[in-house]
Amino acid sequence: MIALITGATSGIGRATAEAFAELDYHLILCGRRQDRLDELEEQFSEQTSVLTLNFDVRNRDEVDQAIRTLPTEWQAIDILVNNAGNAHGMAPFQDGDPADWDQMIDGNVQGLLYVSKAVVPGMVARKRGHIVNLSSIAGKQTYANGAVYCASKAAVEALSTGMRLDLTQHGIKVTNIAPGAVETEFSMVRFKGDAGRAAKVYEGFTPLTADDIADTIVYAVTAPAHVTIADLTILASAQAAATTIVRK
Numbered sequence: 390m391i392a393l394i395t396g397a398t399s400g401i402g403r404a405t406a407e408a409f410a411e412l413d414y415h416l417i418l419c420g421r422r423q424d425r426l427d428e429l430e431e432q433f434s435e436q437t438s439v440l441t442l443n444f445d446v447r448n449r450d451e452v453d454q455a456i457r458t459l460p461t462e463w464q465a466i467d468i469l470v471n472n473a474g475n476a477h478g479m480a481p482f483q484d485g486d487p488a489d490w491d492q493m494i495d496g497n498v499q500g501l502l503y504v505s506k507a508v509v510p511g512m513v514a515r516k517r518g519h520i521v522n523l524s525s526i527a528g529k530q531t532y533a534n535g536a537v538y539c540a541s542k543a544a545v546e547a548l549s550t551g552m553r554l555d556l557t558q559h560g561i562k563v564t565n566i567a568p569g570a571v572e573t574e575f576s577m578v579r580f581k582g583d584a585g586r587a588a589k590v591y592e593g594f595t596p597l598t599a600d601d602i603a604d605t606i607v608y609a610v611t612a613p614a615h616v617t618i619a620d621l622t623i624l625a626s627a628q629a630a631a632t633t634i635v636r637k
């Protein structure tokens with residue numbers, strides 16, 4: 390199996406790479422931080438074959454170029470994990486920074502589209518493939534101060550459904566994964582390095598880990614051929630809804 394993971398240098402992407410390496414999948418690890426990609430290549434090449442690609446999912450030319458020029462033996466991608474994505478800022482709509490909005494719409498929506506467009510036609514030609522889109526509970530429940538992030542993830546939800554409608558007939562599975570509160574670099578990025586504000590998000594309860602989400606991705610991609618895990622929502626046990634968390 391060949392799996393391509395975007396946003397592989399940290400968090401859920403990295404944990405998924407680790408879980409896939411355990412399964413002996415061959416890994417195409419994509420990210421923007423070359424030093425981290427090098428580190429991952431060194432770490433995983435003891436276990437399996439690894440290829441790293443440095444591109445920004447928001448740049449369509451970079452995405453096309455990287456995927457079009459894959460060495461022949463890496464071209465038949467079986468699994469695409471559209472994991473790259475971020476939250477930038479958290480503020481009432483009227484105070485939102487359009488530069489933050491661009492980051493979220495470009496990364497979470499356009500980036501997913503560009504990478505998928507580069508990979509999916511090959512899956513259609515081979516009549517096999519599995520796309521795993523990382524959405525969020527925020528794609529199902531809009532919350533205050535998060536309109537644009539929630540909108541970007543609602544778009545991922547719609548794209549997962551739309552892709553499944555168009556691609557099932559070509560033998561391709563589409564899985565939408567919607568995590569709740571996962572402790573990764575997510576909140577540090579959302580709050581632009583404000584460690585105090587980021588830590589507060591996970592205070593007083595046990596959040597999900599990136600490994601918890603990787604486990605569900607493994608569950609989806611290892612399901613029998615006749616089973617599609619279409620949509621999985623995963624919350625921390627103390628989390629009743631996106632912003633309803635029981636803290637001690």
Ligand code: 8X3
Binds near residue numbers: 632
């Ligand atoms: C991240 C989860 O609940 O912070 O997508 O929106 S949440």
